[in-house]
Amino acid sequence: MKAGVIVYPGSNCDRDAFYALKLAGFKPYFVSTKDNLDDFELVILPGGFSYGDYLRPGAVSAKESSNLKKFAENGGFVLGICNGFQILVEMGLLPGGLLQNKNGKFICETVELEVVNNETPFTLMYKKGEVIKLPIAHGFGRYVIDKQPNVVFKYKEDVNGSDQNIAGIINGNILGMMPHPERAVEKIMGSDDGIKLFKSLYEYIRGGKK
Numbered sequence: 001m002k003a004g005v006i007v008y009p010g011s012n013c014d015r016d017a018f019y020a021l022k023l024a025g026f027k028p029y030f031v032s033t034k035d036n037l038d039d040f041e042l043v044i045l046p047g048g049f050s051y052g053d054y055l056r057p058g059a060v061s062a063k064e065s066s067n068l069k070k071f072a073e074n075g076g077f078v079l080g081i082c083n084g085f086q087i088l089v090e091m092g093l094l095p096g097g098l099l100q101n102k103n104g105k106f107i108c109e110t111v112e113l114e115v116v117n118n119e120t121p122f123t124l125m126y127k128k129g130e131v132i133k134l135p136i137a138h139g140f141g142r143y144v145i146d147k148q149p150n151v152v153f154k155y156k157e158d159v160n161g162s163d164q165n166i167a168g169i170i171n172g173n174i175l176g177m178m179p180h181p182e183r184a185v186e187k188i189m190g191s192d193d194g195i196k197l198f199k200s201l202y203e204y205i206r207g208g209k210k
């Protein structure tokens, strides 16, 4: 089952995403936005500082001519993690915006999240309301929105000033989240709460429910 990790200039969580995909059973590949994505089941936009976060995080990457929109429109699964979430928002594939954290600082810590929606292909293996621990590492993670999005993850506490403590949202087959599930896939990493996200997708796609 092929999954692509898009490597932008400045991505820095691409290898972690690759590792998590492999652990969950996928056959991962590093790809670029120019690659033909037709025979992939899933594409991950990883975390990092694509194009140095100029002019805003994700703004330049979102302007790349890309096969991503076509892939998403054809029903392919897309997962944007941290900078990947910022890119999806800048592309208009997910609603809302990601602004500088309320305290003006880069926040790097492990936080508690609530799985608000476990009825998505990305979260099937979690229980509704389950509290999980994942790392965050961002300067621009404050999610703002002028309508009600489809929320999947919420911070248990206000960590960065996000509206409704929103940490992750979904729009059809596209999920964006600021916390890093790929950095919590084995106990030795401090938490393995993230692996169920990758395994959920694997099982869902394998079941042919796409």
Ligand SMILES: NC(=O)CC[C@H](N)C(=O)O
Pocket: 046, 047, 048, 049, 050, 053, 057, 081, 082, 083, 084, 137, 138, 139, 140, 141
């Ligand atoms: N870990 C990351 O993806 C960094 C996120 C982002 N570029 C920020 O600082 O907001």
